Amino acid sequence: MKDPVFAGGMKVRRAMWGRDGAEGQINAAGDFIWPLQEIVTKYCFGETWTRPKLSRKIRSMITLAMLVAMARPHELSVHVRGAIANGVTKDEIQEILIHAMVYSGIPRGVEAFRAAEATLKDMGLE
Template identity: 70%
Template sequence: MWGSEGGEDQINAASDFVWPMQEVVTRYCFGETWTREGLSRKARSMVTLGILVAQGRPHELKVHVRGALANGVSKEEIGEVLRHAMVYCGIPRGVEAFRSASEVLKELGLD
């Protein structure tokens, strides 16, 4: 999602305490899951955004908005995913998701 350098940065920055968690994330999440055939990275990013709205995870949503943009998801598509998720997950979670995504888009000069 962030390229090999982004993954390597996460691995290199992991302390002894954090390493076991980072290994799971690197191996299973981004290794085995994100590299599977069947869904494009763009589709996986869009699904992930919806799931993070449902879970109410604004920090992770911000991280994955950046990843979604890197995976070819447009600003407009991000908005559509968030609106769609808001209907099924609830207005407060949708509002929080839009606030988080707007922060990232503004930081990147896209809002």
């Protein structure tokens, strides 16, 4: 029987990163990484990103700000792609990074801008 929470999580992942981006992670998961992929797909995307009171766009905006605060440029790059898919504009991403930088610290903001710019360039948006 297919787990509906996992299936919902995969639907969100596909919408944000495309079929290859979502299923590539799942298909590449070996025995060691599989529990991580299962938890991320079910708990993060299947149970959290599918909650109805915030749109995916707003969730992406919040996630970007938190990743600046935590100084996680790799994850920020991943979520820039997801944010664009969720309707966040390049200008909105810029404002989120500026706002988060003020509260999180300039070095974290600089790192976030560099990661976001590289991702936007890779996507042909910069």
